[in-house]
Amino acid sequence: MRHVARGTPAASLTTEEPVGAGRRDERSKATHRTELFLLAAVLLLGTNPVAVKYAVSAFAPLPFVALRFTVAGLLLLSVARCLGYGRGVERGDLLTMMGVGALGVGMTNMLFTSGVNLTNASDTALLYAVVPVWGMILGSVLGLERPTLRGILGVGIAFLGIIVVVYGGLGGSGSSLEGNLLVLAATVCWGSYTVLSLPLLEKYSPLVVAAYTMLFGGLAALPFALPGLLGADWDAMGAGAWAAVAYSTVLVAAFGFFAWQRGASLLGANRVLVYQYLITFVGVASGMILLGEGLGVEKIIGGAIILFGVYLARRQ
Numbered sequence: 001m002r003h004v005a006r007g008t009p010a011a012s013l014t015t016e017e018p019v020g021a022g023r024r025d026e027r028s029k030a031t032h033r034t035e036l037f038l039l040a041a042v043l044l045l046g047t048n049p050v051a052v053k054y055a056v057s058a059f060a061p062l063p064f065v066a067l068r069f070t071v072a073g074l075l076l077l078s079v080a081r082c083l084g085y086g087r088g089v090e091r092g093d094l095l096t097m098m099g100v101g102a103l104g105v106g107m108t109n110m111l112f113t114s115g116v117n118l119t120n121a122s123d124t125a126l127l128y129a130v131v132p133v134w135g136m137i138l139g140s141v142l143g144l145e146r147p148t149l150r151g152i153l154g155v156g157i158a159f160l161g162i163i164v165v166v167y168g169g170l171g172g173s174g175s176s177l178e179g180n181l182l183v184l185a186a187t188v189c190w191g192s193y194t195v196l197s198l199p200l201l202e203k204y205s206p207l208v209v210a211a212y213t214m215l216f217g218g219l220a221a222l223p224f225a226l227p228g229l230l231g232a233d234w235d236a237m238g239a240g241a242w243a244a245v246a247y248s249t250v251l252v253a254a255f256g257f258f259a260w261q262r263g264a265s266l267l268g269a270n271r272v273l274v275y276q277y278l279i280t281f282v283g284v285a286s287g288m289i290l291l292g293e294g295l296g297v298e299k300i301i302g303g304a305i306i307l308f309g310v311y312l313a314r315r316q
Helices: 002-055 061-082 091-118 121-128 131-141 149-170 177-196 206-230 239-267 269-291 297-314
Strands: none
Touching (some): 002 091, 002 269, 061 091, 091 206, 121 269, 131 297, 149 297, 269 297
16 A cells, blocks of 8 residues: 555656646747747838838828728627627627727827828837837826836936937928827827726737727728718729738738737736837838838937837836
């Protein structure tokens, strides 16, 4: 009996250890898959300002927003239903998604698209790096985060960088003060969306939240876009413009946004912040390479200040 008793734990260990190792391997593989998804999202989100700028050269900004997010929302909702999600959303939560989508998707992208149409893609990418700061400020106001001295210092430094980049809109190739201010307003709405969607993400999957808020955001933009949609010269739209619309709608809005939300929910906000820096880098680089935009000294300095400020503000 003693021999069996002593042998039982040993046998138990020999069977449990591989199982534990298997679980660790599975978690490691899941993390790697998530990081690959995030890298794909970085490429898509970083090049999006270039795609949007190209699309709105032939497509009015507001109709583009309404079409883009209504279609993207329907696509994601179809995927969610096929995977067994999207059902059983409470009516109160549906109303919340409607409001969050109207502000965080509809208003954000009406401002963003109109701003990109007036300024260059490089300025847009630099200004969008400040989104986490707005989220942190709103989180502090709502009592979701407790501000620290380092966080307050980071916010102040980020604002200094914003001033440098926005001030650059007074001159420079393709840069516009009005466009930069519109993009800056879009970052405030987007940062608010990040915080306001947190209670929804605690109850529903990122796919469901993304699908409904995108759909409601596109529908919220529809009344403003209707005159442009009715008066659009569809025959004059070239293949390149339609390709840019499809890229920004299907790949960026549908897949890229979902991949980003999934990564944030699995890896955490602080780890995902590193990828936000990569989005800024890809956005600036794609504007320079694909659109031939210049990058003055003031934009380099302003961008570096913004990124350093965001790093301090979000570092726990």
